[in-house]
Amino acid sequence: MARFDEEYIAKIKTDFANDNFKVRKTRLDELRADVEKELSIPDPNIALSIVKLAIKMFFDGSESCRERAVQVTSICLNSWSLPVEETVFIFFPILHKRLGNQENAETSEEIRLLLVKLLKLSIQIYREAIPPFIVDIIDILNRRIRDRCPDVIKESCDCLDELVLTVPEFRLRSEQIVETVIIATRHKHYKIRVAAVHSLGRIISLARCESIQTVCGALGECLLDQNPHVRRAVYKVASLWLMELRDRYSFFHYILPLILTGLNDENCSYRNEAQNWWHEIGLQYVKENDELLKDKYELLPIELENYPFDVERPNLGCRTIVSKEVHKIIPTLLKELEDWKVEVRIRASELLEVMVLHAEINIVSLLETILPVLCKVCSKGEEVVTQRIVKSGEIIGYFISPKIYWQLMVPQMKANCLIGHYIIFASLLKHCPKTHISEQFNEIISMMIENNFCETRELISLQSLLKIISKLIDCCEGVSLDDNSLKNLHLAILSTMAFGNEDIRNEAADLIQKLARSVSLSIHDLHGKCLPSLFNRLLSNCEMWESYSFDLSILMVLLSLFSGPLKQQLIWKPGRTVEVIRATALSIILLFLKRNGNLSSEFFSEIVPLVISLCEDSYEETRIYSLEILSYIGLHGGRNIDITLFKQILIVVAGRLEDKRDSVRLKAIQSLRNILLKAPRLDSLKGMPDFENILKSLHLLFISVDDSNEQIQDSILEIFKVPQIVTNVKSVFPEEIISSFIRKCRHKNVSTMLETCLKI
Structure with a gap:
């Protein structure tokens, strides 16, 4: 020894x-x-x-x-x-020189770690003698928490925890080290981030709370950490603050987002922990405010009827805390929903769902602020964020009557209806009690029709519109529905058929059946009740239609639904009235072709023969529409036009060059141009039946070019200016025949132009 x-x-x-x-x-x-x-x-x-x-x-x-x-x-x-006094007055200045002084700082990481451990030991032993050296110790920790060595940083955080716990005098100066610890929460090693989070928790819990807003902001960034241990540390710190922090009620709006975010953590274990901590916080709040909450506790139901969400309803304390603070948190949350970082937007959408679930009816005062932002964010098409916002909308719709949010949304939709408005409105209605919807039923349907709400062409909007219509139809069951509302619902469904894809159209067809069942009518009777007024509407404004007119799109849907009855109107019958009906039917078919380009084999087998026969109808409009349809077929028919049909169309259309009406003749010339543009090689038809009739038809074209009507002359000359057509025609007419056509022209200018075009 x-x-x-x-x-x-x-x-x-x-x-x-x-x-x-x-x-x-x-x-x-x-x-x-x-x-x-x-x-x-x-x-x-x-x-x-x-x-x-x-x-x-x-x-x-x-x-x-x-x-x-x-x-x-x-x-x-x-x-x-x-000896305490002599020891500390020697020891701490030396430690400061080795750890807190830039000039004499220890260079070895291993020794710096030992020195920090020694500092921690000295704090434990000489806690009562520490106060004179607090400034030096803070200086040391400020430097070592920024150290390059991860072990030194972690040990420094532990040393800081010891200082906070054992030296009350340090708590008055704790603000001097907060910023340094916040920097450590961003360190690349997760264990250091965890240690830094716990250190911040102890500083705020035991020292002064002036920096709590800054600290909560830093911990909020930690909620985006990819490592679940860091997020769990934040939840733990937040739960301790909510239960133990002095004057904690004043800081609830800073702390609540930290613990509530944990209720949606992707790690199941830590999510359950956060839920348990939050539940305990709510129970403690009820105990602390027993007198204030007594009436609510006794009168309010614990379980709500038809509570639609797959979570347990939060306890009274949790709901009360959030309800009191929601107006302070939501504005910041709405800004984060539009943040440039994806992860921030996702976390904000998750937190919004939790806040709305807890606030329940108390969210009503913030709807004017919330709804425009939700609609805007959903319009951006970010799937993950939109899914969460939709859930928030469903919760709002369960607790808030449509009478309230309807008044807020209508002006927005009238001003600028976005995809998000459809998504949010559908989510609001999803879990809304039928009795609440019934109060606004007629107003909702009228707005949808009168303010172009049903004229959307966006697929997502159409899907949401179908959900809205389906919910409205659900409310029709067992209720007397007035004719106007029924017709508007019927029109809304047709609009989704007009602009949707096949899936949308199939779902819309199901809704037609659902609507018929809800009002105890057959499909036939439902259409019979709704279509007369709809046709009157279409007829009243058809002259102002453009290619993208809503009413034109509705007409196209009706044509696709009722093509059979329309075909019957093309069959010739005597009488002036049926003449007009035939012309109208042809105009509808022409519009349908131009809109949908539907040239199916069924169309060629059933409709085209009827159209060809109507080229000789006594009614001028019928002949014009028939020629225009054949012109469209000749240009766009493609493989559906065989040689036989081509010859038939060419002969019939050319025959109209001798029509008594110039308007019909001009339409025939225009149709011939389109038909000849897509015609097969004419010389390949030699020897076939009707070849002589084809030559006669082309002969009529040469004869008609010498017509006294200059407009007809010019129109035919335009045909002969197309090299493709000229080459095809010259393949079946010898040059001497063409020369004789030119010589026989009565109008010198026509013969000159024709000779130039044909280059004889």
Whole structure:
């Protein structure tokens, strides 16, 4: 056993002063062994002298000597009872020089770690003597928490925790280190981030709360951390604050988002923990405010009828806390929904859902602010965010009557109806009680029709519109529905057929059946009740239609639904009235072709023969529409037009060049141009039946070019200006025949132009 006396100290001094580092190292090893073996406590002055000598070795040039010196000092402080005042006044300034001073800072990471551990030990031992050195210690921790070595940073955070717990005087100066710890929450090592989060939690819990807003902002960023341990640390800290923090009610609006975000954490275990902590917070709040909440607790139902959500309803305390703070949190949350970072938008949408679920009816005062933002965000097409916002809308719709949010949404939809308006409106109606919808039923349907709400062409909007219509139809069951509302619902369904894809049209067809069942009518009777007024509407404004007119699109839907009855109107019958009906039917078919381009085999087999026969109808409009349809067929028929049909169409159309009406003749010329543009090689038809009739038809074209009507002359000359047509015609007419046509022209200018076009 070593005997610690003056002679022993003299040997230590001598060896520590030796230039050979091996001698110093050996003496430090022996000193450490002696201190570890010494059971009796040496004289305090001797012990202090040994510690002083060891501390001086903190500046030794040898890294191994400095390491041993720190170890010896740690053992001495932990084992011996040293004079407090003398020790701390020597010890802390030296530590500050090695850890907090830029010039004399320790270069070895391993030794810096030992020094920080030594600092933590000294705080535990000399807690009552710390106050004079708080500034130095804060300086040390500010530097070491920014250290390059992860272990040093983590140990520094632990040291900070010890300082907060054991030295009350530090709490008055805690603001000086908050920013440094916040920086550590962004460190690349997750364990350091976790340690920093816990350190911030203790600083706010035990020290001053002036920085709580800044700290909560930093912890809010940690909620986006990919490592679940970091997020769990935030939930834990937030739950402790909500239960233990002094004046915590004043800071609820800062802290609540931290714990409520945890209710949707992707890690199931940590999500359940957060839910349990939050439940306990609510129970504690009820106990603390028993008198204030007594009436609510006794009168309000714990379970709501038809509560539609797949979660347990939050307890009264949780709902009350959120309801009191929601107006402070929502504005910031709405800004985050439009943040440039995807993860921020997703977290904000998740938190919004939780806030709305807790606030319940109390969210009503914020609807004017919330709904426009939700509609705007949903219009951006971000699927994950939209799904969460839709759930928020469903919750709002369950608790809030349409009478309230309807008044807020209508002006927005009239001004600029976006995709988001359809999505949000559909979500609001999804879980809304039927009795609430019934109060606004007629008003909702009228607005949908009168304000172009049903004229959307966006697929997502159409899907949402179908959901809205389906919910409205559900409310029709067992209710007397007036004719106007029924017709508007019917028209709304037809509009989705007009602009939707096949899936939309199929779903709309199902809704037609659903609507018929809800009002106890057959499909035939439903159409019979709704279509007369709809046709009157279409007829009243058809002259103003453009290619994208809503009413034209509705007409196209009706044609596709009722093509059979329309075909019957093309069959010739005597009488002036049926003449007009035939012309109208042809005009509808022409519009349908131009809109949908539907040239199916069924169309060619059933409709085209009827159209060809009507080219000789006595009614001028009928002949014109027939020629225009054949012109469209000739240009767009493609493979559906075989040789036989081509010959038939060419002969019939050319025959109209001798019509008594110039308007019909001009339409025939225009039709011939389109037919000849897509015609097969005419010389390949030689020897076929009707070839002579084809030549006669082309002969009529040459004869008609010499017509006295200049408009007809010009129209035919335009045909002969097309090289493709000229080449095809010349393939079946010898040059001498063409020359004779030119010579026989009565109008010199026509013969000149024709000769130029044909290049004879």
